Amino acid sequence: MTGQAMQGWLRADGHKGICNTVVVAYLVECAHHVACEITCPFEGQDVHVIGFPGCFPNDYAQGMMEALCTHQTVGAVLLVSLGCENFQKRRLLEAIETSGRPAHLISIQDAGGTRASVTAGRNWVTDPIRQIANVPKAEMTPADPVIGTICGGSEATSGIAGNPAAGRAFDRLVAEGATCIFEETGELIGFEHVKAEGAVSPELGDALVETVQKAVRYYDTMGDGSFSQGNAEGGLSTIEEKSLGAYAKSGASPISGIVKPGERPPTAGLYLMDVVPDGTPRFGFPNINDTAEIVELIAWGAHAVIFATGRGSAVGSAISPVLKVCANPETFARMGEDMDVNAGRVVRDAAGLDEVDAEIRDKLVALAHGSRTASEDLGHHEFALTSKVFEPLGPACLQVAG
Amino acid sequence: MAMDKPARQDPLVTNDADNIGVSKRSAAAGSIQQVGTRQVTLETTVGMGHKVALAPIREGQDVMKYGFPIGVATCDIAPGAHVHLHNSASRYTVIRDRESEK
Numbered sequence: 001m002t003g004q005a006m007q008g009w010l011r012a013d014g015h016k017g018i019c020n021t022v023v024v025a026y027l028v029e030c031a032h033h034v035a036c037e038i039t040c041p042f043e044g045q046d047v048h049v050i051g052f053p054g055c056f057p058n059d060y061a062q063g064m065m066e067a068l069c070t071h072q073t074v075g076a077v078l079l080v081s082l083g084c085e086n087f088q089k090r091r092l093l094e095a096i097e098t099s100g101r102p103a104h105l106i107s108i109q110d111a112g113g114t115r116a117s118v119t120a121g122r123n124w125v126t127d128p129i130r131q132i133a134n135v136p137k138a139e140m141t142p143a144d145p146v147i148g149t150i151c152g153g154s155e156a157t158s159g160i161a162g163n164p165a166a167g168r169a170f171d172r173l174v175a176e177g178a179t180c181i182f183e184e185t186g187e188l189i190g191f192e193h194v195k196a197e198g199a200v201s202p203e204l205g206d207a208l209v210e211t212v213q214k215a216v217r218y219y220d221t222m223g224d225g226s227f228s229q230g231n232a233e234g235g236l237s238t239i240e241e242k243s244l245g246a247y248a249k250s251g252a253s254p255i256s257g258i259v260k261p262g263e264r265p266p267t268a269g270l271y272l273m274d275v276v277p278d279g280t281p282r283f284g285f286p287n288i289n290d291t292a293e294i295v296e297l298i299a300w301g302a303h304a305v306i307f308a309t310g311r312g313s314a315v316g317s318a319i320s321p322v323l324k325v326c327a328n329p330e331t332f333a334r335m336g337e338d339m340d341v342n343a344g345r346v347v348r349d350a351a352g353l354d355e356v357d358a359e360i361r362d363k364l365v366a367l368a369h370g371s372r373t374a375s376e377d378l379g380h381h382e383f384a385l386t387s388k389v390f391e392p393l394g395p396a397c398l399q400v401a402g
Numbered sequence: 403m404a405m406d407k408p409a410r411q412d413p414l415v416t417n418d419a420d421n422i423g424v425s426k427r428s429a430a431a432g433s434i435q436q437v438g439t440r441q442v443t444l445e446t447t448v449g450m451g452h453k454v455a456l457a458p459i460r461e462g463q464d465v466m467k468y469g470f471p472i473g474v475a476t477c478d479i480a481p482g483a484h485v486h487l488h489n490s491a492s493r494y495t496v497i498r499d500r501e502s503e504k
Contacts, residue, residue, distance in 0.1 A: 156424055156451025159468075160414060189494050191470070216494065235424070235451035237465075237485065238492035241472035310451070330450060347414070347450075348426050 006140040006368030008072065008303070009132075012100030015072035016140050018303050018368040019046055020132050021319060022125055023069060024078045026051030027092075028085035034106075034114055035080045038121035043379075047125060048318035050295075050383045057086040058387040060277075063262040065385070066095045067299040069103075073319050075132030076102040078124055080117065083109030102128040140368065143177040143268055147304055147364070148297030149249050150183060152290035153311035155234020155328065159245020161346035161356075162308030162327025168357040169306060169364075170251035174270050181259070181300055182250035183273040183293055185215040186286065190240030191247055199255045203396035207258055211274045221281040230311045234328075249308055258397040260390045261296035266398060273300060278391040291315055291384040294322060304367055306360065314338050316375025318383040321367050324374060325360065340374050410434045413454055417469030422453040422485050424467075429454075435482070442482035453485040465490050 008016030024047060026035040032051060039047045050068060052061045069077045069092065077096045081089050089105060096103040104124045111117040149166045151158055170180045188195055192212035196205035227239050236242045256269030265271050275296055276286045287293045290313060297305050298320045307313060307324045312331040316322045326332045329344030336342070341359050345352040367373065413423030413435050423437055431447045435454055448454055453467070459479040464471035473490045483489065 156453075160416070160424065160451070190472075190492070194470070232487055233449075235449060235453060235486070237453070237487055237490050238473035239494050240470070240492055241467060244468045244470055244472060328450070 004365055004369075006145060006365055007137050008140050008144070008368060009075065009135045010138040011072050011135075013070075015301075016138055016144055017072035017074070019073045019319075019321065020075045020135060021046040021048055021073050022076045022078070022128055022132070023074050023319065024049050024080060024121065024125065025065065025069060027065075027079060027081045027087040027089050028055050029053035030055075030082040030085065031080040031108055034108055034117045034121065037114075037118045038078065038080065038125060041122055042125060042129070045129065047129070048381045048383075050318045050385070051080075052087060052385050054387055055085045056387070057088070060261070060388040060390055061385055062088055062092070064295070064299045065092055067262040067264075067301075068295070068319060069096045070099040070101070071298060071301070071319055073303070074101065075135060076128030077104075078121055079103070079105040080121065081105060081107045083107040102131055141177075145173065145178040145303055145364070146181070146265075146301040147173055147178060147306060148181045148183070148294070148300065148302035149306045149308070150290060150293050150297065151187075151246050151249055151308040152315075153309040153313045154231055154236065154242060154246065155310035156236055156245070157234070157327040157344070157347050158308055158310035159236075159241070159248060160327070161343045162310060162325050163245055163247075163249035165325055165327075165341070165343040165346060165353055165356040165360065166249040166306045166308045167251035168353050169360040170249070170270065171253055172357060172361065174251070174253040174268075177268050179265050179268045179271070179301075180250075180253075181265070181271045181273050181297055181302065183275050183297060184246065185211045185272070185274055185276055186219055187239075187243050187246040188212045189216055189219075189243050190238075191243045195247060195255070198252070200257075201396065204255065204257065207394055207396045208255065208272060211258060211272070211276070214274075214278070215276045215286070218276050218281050218286060222285055234310055249306075258393065259300060260393060261388075262299045263393075264301045273297065277388045279389055282389060283387040286388070288386060289384060291317065291382040292386060295383060295385055304364060308343075312338065314375070314378075314380065315382045316373060316378070316380030318381040321373045322375055322380075323360065323363055323367070325356070338374050338378065410436055412436055413456075415456070416467055419469045420466045421455065421457045421459055422465060422467055423456050425450055425452050425454055445480070445483045448484050455479045455481050455483045455485050457481055459485070
């Protein structure tokens, strides 16, 4: 695979998607079941369910759904509404149609209930599957890939093997001209001043410290931090220790900017995504689970997400593939079928990092040539989206070079 | 697990400034951990990835890993002791051991 270019389906906006997925999106929990039923006959094909469960309007969720439904991986979208929810469905439909994708809206109340909606939905999905198969493919340049990284099920091996392996891959990708994103300001706690030194400007460094301090305040109000029982069982004792290990997954490239979920980066480089809401804490924890974070990375434009785990995660994601890098050799021995890359050898031999990075590179390229991740093979297409509130980015967060 | 001879292991030390090592494998109580010329004997069995004190750490002193303080000792820690929630704490967020809570 070495040297082979990635390729993707060329969308009207110029972005290239490495998958060609039909999304069936419910716009309130009341339409969730119908959306799932619509996709049943298409099992094994790239027809994924996403959605927003809330009935109350939320600008963040609206923006996330617009970003996800016009993601370069998505070829066509079916929206499933109950009918009376507060989601701005016409606005979403328009955004998708404007992007040049086949799109359709079904309202369960108008269609005559569950069975009629399921039938209408299945009938509609059949056509775009044929249509989008004709979307032309184009070779990707090294500047095209947008890659996210997340760690979950973290433990001590994550900080020694999995996250450094992801970091090595990020350093290489950024050097090649790609765009990379890391997240979880809650996991820079205790280490924000060190990471801020890697920012491209002192003002951006200050903004980074402020986003982490916001995370400290937010988690204090919630009464709990980004630290789980499994973290402790795996040998991690403090959030600082977890942060130091987690920080390694972003590599050593300078940080070009801070972004918020749903926004695309203006230039290539390494970005921190601020996932903690602004203002008075509302709506609970910033991200209720790993999946909510993966979805934010994808909404930001990620072609694929590198997921470093130690305890072992089973998840994949709707829309973009999740490449799982397992840091713990014992975990890999137990649940290797759920993993894509075994980074466990690095625990006992740090020299293994380059080999692991080469494997990550080859697997990413292969994904753009029709290969599938372990989680995709196992049918994982998780999705989670909750309500949040964000204010616009400060002026120091994005400083476009030149 | 009874052992005739204590097994020797080389824990991972991520930075010269560290006062703990990371166990590369599960290691039984009584086994010897060696870093350079320094040897410590494990007080208790320690799982893979868990931390072992390589030097005396006084109460209030920093626990050092990756060359950075990852928390403070909440009591005096002897070389060879498991360093974890029972004898160290975060400066930022209280970590609860939920499994041992009633």
